[in-house]
Amino acid sequence: MTFNTALYTDLYQLAMGQAYYLKGKHQVEASFDYFYRKAPFDGGYVLFCGLEDALEWLEQVSFSEEDLDYLLQEGFNPGFVDYLRNFRFTGTVQSVAEGEVVFPFAPIMTVTGPVVECQIVETFLLNTLNFQSLIATKASRIRYISGKDRTLAEFGLRRAQGYAGLQASRAAFIGGFDATSNVLAGKTFGIPVTGTMAHAYVQSYDDELTAFRDFAETHPDNCVLLVDTYNTLESGIPNAITIAHELEQKGKRLIGIRLDSGDLAYLSKMARKMLDDAGLSYVKIAASNQLDEHVIRSLKEQQTAIDIYGVGTNLVVGHENAALDGVYKLCNFEGEPRIKISENLKKMNFPGEKQVYRYYNGKQEYMADAITFASLEAPEGMAHPFEPHKRMPLDPARAKPLLHPVMKDGKRLTGARGVREIAAAATENLKHLPVEHKRFDFPHVYKVGLSRQIEELRNNLKAEKLKMIK
Amino acid sequence: MTFNTALYTDLYQLAMGQAYYLKGKHQVEASFDYFYRKAPFDGGYVLFCGLEDALEWLEQVSFSEEDLDYLLQEGFNPGFVDYLRNFRFTGTVQSVAEGEVVFPFAPIMTVTGPVVECQIVETFLLNTLNFQSLIATKASRIRYISGKDRTLAEFGLRRAQGYAGLQASRAAFIGGFDATSNVLAGKTFGIPVTGTMAHAYVQSYDDELTAFRDFAETHPDNCVLLVDTYNTLESGIPNAITIAHELEQKGKRLIGIRLDSGDLAYLSKMARKMLDDAGLSYVKIAASNQLDEHVIRSLKEQQTAIDIYGVGTNLVVGHENAALDGVYKLCNFEGEPRIKISENLKKMNFPGEKQVYRYYNGKQEYMADAITFASLEAPEGMAHPFEPHKRMPLDPARAKPLLHPVMKDGKRLTGARGVREIAAAATENLKHLPVEHKRFDFPHVYKVGLSRQIEELRNNLKAEKLKMIK
Structure with a gap:
């Protein structure tokens, strides 16, 4: 049984791929963010895990001739199937390091590349990152x-x-x-x-x-x-x-x-x-x-x-959640920031290519994460993502970026990291997480917020889309 | 990634294997029963699934040279590692058909063969049968x-x-x-x-x-x-x-x-x-x-x-259980029936090589399962396995055996069954399960019992072991 095939995906990725291909849009550049909305086990954090496997898979993934024959049998367009013959992931990945502590709504990974490639790899990325992060988080609670x-x-x-x-x-x-x-x-x-x-x-x-x-x-x-x-x-x-x-x-x-x-x-x-x-x-x-x-x-x-x-x-099995709710959302297409509208602000995504800055307190503990555009410096304040009246000043001198380039043009930028090295990093990282966020009963909510610029863009795009509907 | 290796097991299987090998007992014939104790989802049954994958794995499983080198590095005895070089599963498997409805405590599969082989394959069998049966059961509830x-x-x-x-x-x-x-x-x-x-x-x-x-x-x-x-x-x-x-x-x-x-x-x-x-x-x-x-x-x-x-x-993921509690228990060793003692009767196993007879009512519905020795006919009555005062008469004319030989000397006795064929069988089998056992709220408990002979042997072995401890 091999899982190193691009067939380890949802059919709709290929259905959308065919639509893009036949409309000549398959090479359009898109960006997708990976993030989660709710920490498992009623806990306060997730220990990010699975990145090495994800990168290894991205470097190797392709369709075999047998896979292509299968797609033809399933009625896919021959031109599209022919395009898939040379399918490789040629994009860019920015990611939080494996073994880092991550919080709800802040991007953990951003995948940028031709839209068809980004869609086809979505399923495997979610599958492996969601599961491994779930189990690593559970293990960290047991260690704690x-x-x-x-x-x-x-x-x-x-x-x-x-x-x-x-x-x-x-x-x-x-x-x-x-x-x-x-x-x-x-x-x-x-x-x-x-x-x-x-x-x-x-x-x-x-x-x-x-x-x-x-x-x-x-x-x-x-x-x-x-x-x-x-x-x-x-x-x-x-x-x-x-x-x-x-x-x-x-x-x-x-x-x-x-x-x-x-x-x-x-x-x-x-x-x-x-x-x-x-x-x-x-x-x-x-x-x-x-x-x-x-x-x-x-x-x-x-x-x-x-x-x-x-x-x-x-x-x-990650009892009693068994699944992390990580999602992969389009945030940029053809150079334009994109958004999904919802009555529920929590179901909307943050548009554009972003960076997450982590702020430390005087004891070198994790204090807050601010989401801003990738092109901007660490902000001096942030707003609650869903309750905009809640604002918090921040000291940019105490901030470090969390997302780093790990893959470019489909090739890894860094050597493979062994599991022992990642485990040691995780142990170290968890030391910087205040105990209030680790406790089991009603853990203190870690603050994740938006820079003014992200907030404005989200509000503008929402207004624009709503106008379009009316 | 290949899973067709005998290393996909728990270390203790190999540790026990080494003990048997060095004591010259590795070829002793043993039998193990696979069964579960509690139906998932607070339901009344399990839809047995995963048999084809299990048989396919049993036919192919071996250690590669690289695997053997690894075991040497881990300190295993060189003689034992050499014995593993030619390791194959050469045993016999009796099983309920895949897609059949099965109930708590009744054997679903019996694996017989040299004890080391039976132990090494335990982990994979549990892994694949537990998981696939869990998900097939969940799916059947959604279909219902x-x-x-x-x-x-x-x-x-x-x-x-x-x-x-x-x-x-x-x-x-x-x-x-x-x-x-x-x-x-x-x-x-x-x-x-x-x-x-x-x-x-x-x-x-x-x-x-x-x-x-x-x-x-x-x-x-x-x-x-x-x-x-x-x-x-x-x-x-x-x-x-x-x-x-x-x-x-x-x-x-x-x-x-x-x-x-x-x-x-x-x-x-x-x-x-x-x-x-x-x-x-x-x-x-x-x-x-x-x-x-x-x-x-x-x-x-x-x-x-x-x-x-x-x-x-x-x-x-089989929410909200995420795991089926299937176990694999020694019931025979060197021709002698074996038992595990416990204060809790439910934690004891049924000794000896067994058959399960399923009794049908006049509407061809599943009515009760009786566990007896493999050498005996369908019994005319059974006792509750843990509350021996509860007894029930049975009509042997309405009984069919559930366990059938599917593998002998490590080779399958029947051709591979496709997933569509198994799915069709499951749909048909579920029609014979009365709706009282399918309902979600407090499903009626399906009757599984012991023949007089099994009950007697269990009681005798228990008394014997308890005497030994005192």
């Missing part, structure tokens, strides 16, 4: 509540949404996880892999102790024992303690035990005491079973002794 | 409430979870959708593709009417116009009517209009009236915008005039 001293392992592949499992493991690592159970992700992205054993392994033996002993013998340096197959406190932990002492005889150490059912708070405290009493304070306790940031928060409140959290389903 | 005379189009690729978009389109079609916007899915599975235009197309013109006219000219036989870019009732629909009349002059017909915002109930009724008043009763109305089975139910209650529903995000 767990604290930096806990180990976080992503165990989600079996419940991940099909092939998305690979991208989920990547995004989870960028969002702050330490390791994944997904071996293909480990190899593909060079990230740590981790795993213990399943209940089936213990069940395959007549008794748990022999199962543990055989596993320890065959994994002397990385043995973690799953202790809940029969009875955690009466069988699993006592047997694990026996094995730990046997390993000590050979100069080895049991790495940990894993709890996968029951009351994790109670069991982990009992386990810690039993291990400590047996002189095994170095043996770590891992816990899994339907964890997410809220369960971990509760476990921490109860001062449990869990060292390693294994998080699966809720992380890799 | 929409009725068979409405057209259902899946538009989800941009919000699908990354690469899962391809599998989502497949599963949606099997669950009862008529078409997808996903062009790659159309080509890969031979299913109908559909699409209209985006707001960007209309915005790229100075005026909506010219945009519509150009689109109609370049798509004279399949023109659907998006009417909400500026103002649905004052601009979009009047302009669409003008274009419909222009098309009539050329002997063509406008296929439809699409509503994508605002109050779909109100707007669709107004649109129907405006179109009818203009002599365009043949022009269909399509609607999209965050639809799901509940919104469609409300739209139908309001007697709207929508002919085509375009459903995206909520379908392709």
Whole structure:
């Protein structure tokens, strides 16, 4: 199965492409903004993720002869299909860096190029950026509540949404996880892999102790024992303690035990005491079973002794949103700024080619983002995008641009960034986000606003369009 | 990106594999059951989907030299890695047919083979069967409430979870959708593709009417116009009517209009009236915008005039569950039935190799499923799996087995089934499911029970294991 085909798109992109082509407008330059409207998980931010995959795809995407035959069969115009034979993405991409914190309504990426190209690539860009950003954001929330001293392992592949499992493991690592159970992700992205054993392994033996002993013998340096197959406190932990002492005889150490059912708070405290009493304070306790940031928060409140959290389903599917609402909106066509009208200001886009400036406070924390035209400097003030009476002065000396050129004429301007590098950048970036925006309950709304010039253009274009309708 | 590698698994499968290998137990025969515990969406059933992909993967899966090098680097035992060089799945699979309706706790698939093989393939099987069954089930709910005379189009690729978009389109079609916007899915599975235009197309013109006219000219036989870019009732629909009349002059017909915002109930009724008043009763109305089975139910209650529903995000991510809780549990090892003990009977599995018999009522409707040993005939009664005092007599003359051999010695026993064939089977199967199990609110619980023999074995094994712990 290859996804490196321009057919991984919505049919309407090609239908519009045909209309542009037959009207001789396919080479007209257009710009589209990628942004989202609502942070997932009732949270205050999104951790932007998926850019590397997007750029790699843009550089490689094309139609095969088989793809073109298929389009002819589907009734597409032969001239248009012939034009697609040499289809490549030849445009320009400005983007926020992968691993940066981004906020509602501010452009995260701007794609500029021949309109047909920009339309055909829309679907893949939304697909990969929406999903990976969703999962990286979820992971960052779990890291936030767990604290930096806990180990976080992503165990989600079996419940991940099909092939998305690979991208989920990547995004989870960028969002702050330490390791994944997904071996293909480990190899593909060079990230740590981790795993213990399943209940089936213990069940395959007549008794748990022999199962543990055989596993320890065959994994002397990385043995973690799953202790809940029969009875955690009466069988699993006592047997694990026996094995730990046997390993000590050979100069080895049991790495940990894993709890996968029951009351994790109670069991982990009992386990810690039993291990400590047996002189095994170095043996770590891992816990899994339907964890997410809220369960971990509760476990921490109860001062449990869990060292390693294994998080699966809720992380890799982005429960309970499962989708980020990112959109890709036309903002410029043939050199003219464009707008979509709506009764609801929030459904309108910001016209023209833009830059986003991020303002820092005295503690180098993120304070506000102002959207202005790409040709302008950082503004000295901004207006709320939908409640124009709310205005805020800004200090341009404390501003940095967020959108940077990453692709020109269809070629990347910078080398590929590895997943570890992006993850490290994400961790650093999140430090600059004040905790008020990270908290789970009613996070403080981060201020994103418009420069006077953007506001004026939007209002003028709206008035013009409304006049046209009447 | 290739997913046809045995590395698309959890690390612990390989860790357990190494333990079995080094203890000389890797060729021991084991059996695992695939089943789920809770129907998604608070519904009453699951539509089983993903079998073809699973079988195809099982036939092809192997490790590349690069994969093996990676495992060596990760510290796996060289002897074990060498054994993996010739790894193939050589086992047997019994399965319910794809597109069949399945219920909680009854085995849907049984995989039998050398234990290491069965473990390594577990993750992919769960990944693909869980996800595709989730989406097919969601799609079947949307079809149920929409009725068979409405057209259902899946538009989800941009919000699908990354690469899962391809599998989502497949599963949606099997669950009862008529078409997808996903062009790659159309080509890969031979299913109908559909699409209209985006707001960007209309915005790229100075005026909506010219945009519509150009689109109609370049798509004279399949023109659907998006009417909400500026103002649905004052601009979009009047302009669409003008274009419909222009098309009539050329002997063509406008296929439809699409509503994508605002109050779909109100707007669709107004649109129907405006179109009818203009002599365009043949022009269909399509609607999209965050639809799901509940919104469609409300739209139908309001007697709207929508002919085509375009459903995206909520379908392709399986909102609001996003994961099916399917599991894969050891039930036999080295010829002996196996069990996992739990305080909670629901967390225990049913030991031994099993068959599921489905009983029909006099109207050929699905009435109950009984789980018994594979070697036994359909039972004459069954017990509730967790409340053993609840018993039910059954008529074996009305029973049919659900699990059939589909793979032997790693080779498929039947030819590949196309997606259209599976979708037709699913539609037929769903007709046999009484409406009480399909309704959204508190669906009637379908009866799944155990034969006396299974019940006895479970109780005996449990007593034996508990004795061992004490």
